[in-house]
Amino acid sequence: MIHMPVASLLALAAVLFCIGLYGALTKRNLIMVLVSIEMMLSAVNINLVTFSRLGAAPNLTGQVFALFSITVAAAEIAVGFALVLAFFRLRKSTEVKDADSQKK
Amino acid sequence: MNFSAFEHLDTLVFYLVSLVILVCAVMMLNFRKVIYMVLAMGGVFVGCAVLFLLLGADFVGIAQVMIYAGAITILMMFAIMLTNHEAVEPEARWSLQKAFSAIGAVVLGAVLLLVIRSTHWVVGDGRHINHGYANPVAIGLDLFREYTIPFELVSLLLLVSLVGAVLIARERKED
Numbered sequence: 001m002i003h004m005p006v007a008s009l010l011a012l013a014a015v016l017f018c019i020g021l022y023g024a025l026t027k028r029n030l031i032m033v034l035v036s037i038e039m040m041l042s043a044v045n046i047n048l049v050t051f052s053r054l055g056a057a058p059n060l061t062g063q064v065f066a067l068f069s070i071t072v073a074a075a076e077i078a079v080g081f082a083l084v085l086a087f088f089r090l091r092k093s094t095e096v097k098d099a100d101s102q103k104k
Numbered sequence: 105m106n107f108s109a110f111e112h113l114d115t116l117v118f119y120l121v122s123l124v125i126l127v128c129a130v131m132m133l134n135f136r137k138v139i140y141m142v143l144a145m146g147g148v149f150v151g152c153a154v155l156f157l158l159l160g161a162d163f164v165g166i167a168q169v170m171i172y173a174g175a176i177t178i179l180m181m182f183a184i185m186l187t188n189h190e191a192v193e194p195e196a197r198w199s200l201q202k203a204f205s206a207i208g209a210v211v212l213g214a215v216l217l218l219v220i221r222s223t224h225w226v227v228g229d230g231r232h233i234n235h236g237y238a239n240p241v242a243i244g245l246d247l248f249r250e251y252t253i254p255f256e257l258v259s260l261l262l263l264v265s266l267v268g269a270v271l272i273a274r275e276r277k278e279d
Contacts (some may be wrong), residue, residue, distance in 0.1 A: 004114060004158065005116055007220050009118075012122045014217055016148070017212075019207045021204055023132065025201070033198040045164075045168075046152060047151065053161065054227050055228060063164050070164075071171075074171050077263035079268055079272065082272040084267070
């Protein structure tokens, strides 16, 4: 049996999500913004797996959905870093504030 | 001394791991060198993997270690090394944007925590979710019996993002 309190797991995920949100809104570096978004996705995965085991009707769907979410996060981070690399080549910078216009 | 709150070992491990995750996340916000931030992020990912293992989701836990803690952290390192890896965040100074972001994040967190506290969470009997198989076997059967089309679509998504990432990141010779 598992003796972890559901509310504590959900609270951990909520706090992690909010830290990620704050990071995504305030970081200066484009890479760190992407990393913060990954942290928010990770918090959501904790919720999915928690409900898969400790929800009202436990089943494997939550874990399968967490797997899909991990896959989509990996695809997203690969394309995101490719964009950051292309941006760095164009502007010689990875700062968010340099990414606000479409001029060359 | 009274250890009644930690009667079960997994409860104790859960609180320790949660502490590690939150400390790593806060350190990620506070470090000024980007490479240290990525290392702190690795700590968060490994902590999440331990949580998944504690919850009996063996396959998701191992996948988390391999994909997040392994592949994505290394990819972040590469991205930092290929761009300006000397980059440091400027001194922490309060600006209007930071203040509004902090207020938004704190309000969202407070609302979520209040709702979580005031809800009564029904815990079902989760002992038979694997139908008697080991967890990876049960997930494999589920993937190929019920989620075949999403599974194939995800493989298509991975292929498209692979080609897209190569196409976006390569150097353009013609222009």
